[in-house]
Amino acid sequence: MSAATLTPAPQASTERPLAHRSFVRDTRIVLLRELRPVARDPFSLLFGLIQPLVFLGLFGPLLVGSAGATLGADVWLWFVPAVLAMTTLFGSSVTGSNLQLDISSGVHERMLVTPLSRPAQLVGRALKEMVPVLAQSAVVLLVMLPFGLRPNPLGAVLTLLQLAVLGIGVGALSYSLALAVRKQEWMFWVVQQTVLFPVMLLSGMLLPLETGPAWMRAISTVNPLRYVVDSGRAAFAGDLASSAVAWGWVAAVVTAAVGLTVGVRAMIRSAD
C-alpha cells in the first residue's frame, strides 16, 4: 500500500511551527552535557597524564643521554611538544569508547529519538575534546618548568590551541570509528591500537625521523601528526613565523575538517 491511499494527516492544514532549532544551540547542549562529568570530576583527567608523564620521566632522560649531544640543552624544547601531541593523540583517540557506552546502554538511541540535530550530536562531542587536551597540556607544561623547560610563551600558547584543534579531529575520528563498528564493539580497540602506534612512531615524536630510512620519511609526509609535532617544536623554540608552524595549522585544521565530516556522516546513519 502506498502513501497515496492514506488520508492526509489531520494536522497538515493547521500545522504548528516546530520549536526553532538552531545547530549552534544543539551543539552547545551536547557540548555542555559532555563537559559536565569532566567538570564534576576534573581529577579524572589526571589518568590521561600517566602515559605522557611516564614518557617524560623514563624516556626523557634516555633522550638527554643519547641525543643530548646534538640537541644540547634544548632537548626539552624538542621532546615536550611531542609529548603534548602524544597526550592529545592518546586521550582523544579513546573518546569514542564513551559513545560506545552510550550506544550499548541505550542513551544514544534515546538521543536519536529526540529532535536534537544529529550533526550537532557529533560536533558537540568532538568540541568537548578541546577541554581535556588544553587542561592536560597545561599540566604537562607546568610539571616540566622546574626541570628547565623554557618555551617561547606565545609559541606554547599557540601550540596548545593547535593541539586543541587536532584533538577535535582525532576525537571526531574516534567517534566515527565507534559508530562504524557499533555492531562489533571489540573492533574499536583493535583498530584504535593498530592505528595509534604507527601514527605515533611515524610522527618523529620519540626519535628524529631525519635519521630514519627514506621510506619512513616518505610515509610520514602524509601523517598530520608529524606536522603538528614539528610545528610545536618550532613554536616552542620561538620560531613562530616558520613554515613548520603554518603546516602544523594546516594539518590540524584538515584533521578536524575530515574528522567532523566523516563523523557527522556516521552519526546520521547510526540509528540501526
Add this chain to the structure above:
Amino acid sequence: MIRTRALTKDFVVSRTRTVHAVRGISLDVEPGELVAVLGPNGAGKTTTLRMLTTLIEPTSGTAEVAGYDVTDRPGRVRAAIGYVGQGGAGGAAQHVRDELVTQGEIYGLDRRRARVRAAELLEALDLTEQADRKVESLSGGQKRRLDVAVGLVHRPPLLFLDEPSTGLDPHNRANLWDHILRMRTAAPEPMTIVLTTHYLDEADTFAERVIVVDHGQVIADDTADALKAELAGDLVTLRVPAEHAAALATIAERAPGTRSVRVADGGVRAQAAGRAPGVEQTVEIRTADGPGAAPGLLRAADAAGVDVRRVDVARPTLDDVFLGLTGRSLRETGVDGAAPDPDEPTNAPTSATTKKEVPA
C-alpha cells in the same frame, strides 16, 4: 494517533540470510488509547516501535505517527512522541537532574523552565532524593523511573514504552505502573500509550487493548477480556478416580458451551481422608463460561455415578490466548524472526502442562 499500513522491515544479515522482523503490520491507534503489544522474544515488537519512532526506516509500507509520516517528516514525529526504549536513557556518569534538564533543553525549553520541569518530574516520579546522584548509582527501579521521566519531559501526547518493567521486582513494577498511570491521567488530554511487555498480567491489568504479535505479524487485536473469551475460554478442571475419567470426558463433551476436553496423561496417586487409596486423573474442560458450566457438569457426573473429588475453575490468561492462537506458550517460547518457515513453530509444546487443543 498511529496508523500503519503493511509496515514491513527486513534486516539483511548476510547475502544468504534476511531476517523478516516485521511482516506487514497494519494498525490504527486512536488518541487516548493504552495499547499493549505482546509477543515472544524476537516477535518484532522492538523493531515495530523503532520504525514508529523514526529510528529505522521501514522496508516497505507506511506509518503515520501523531499525524506525520515517519519517513517524510521524522522531525515532526520526534517532536511529538515520547520514547522509553528497551535500554536506559540516562548517561552513567551524568547526574539524574542534569539529564532531565538537558532533555528539557533539547525539546526547546530555556534553562530556567527546563529546571522547573525537571523538578516536577523528579517529584512526580519519586526521584527527588536521587536528583543529585550519578545515574550509575541508581537501583534498577529508580533507573527505570528516570527513563520514564526522560520520556515525559516534553509532555508528549503519545508515549512509547518498550518493556518498561522488565527486570523489576513485583513491588517496583507495581510502583512504576502507578507512576505511569498517574502521569497519563495528569496530562491535559489523556496520553496515548503504546507499550510492549513480556508480563502477561501487566497487559491484562493495565492495557485497554492487547495486540498479539508473532513472527512479525499481528495475530490478535482486542481487549484482553474479549481475547480471552473468544480465543481461550475458561478452564474447568475435575479430578476423578482413573476408571471414571473416560465417562466424565464423554459427559463433558456433551455439556453446553464445551469447546474441548482433555484427559491429563498420567494419574495421581491419592490418599484422601476416609477414602480407599487409588489412582486419580484430571479432566480439563475448556468452556465459554466456567462458573456457569461447573454445577451442570457436577450434577451430570453425579447422575452417572462419576465420583468427582476436586473441582477447579480458572479464568483464562493471555498466555492461554497465545497458546490458543499459536499452539505455543508465550512463557516458554523464544522465536527467532529468521526462522525459515513462519508457520513452523520453533518451539513445539512438549511440557506436560501445555494443553494441545485449539479452540473452535
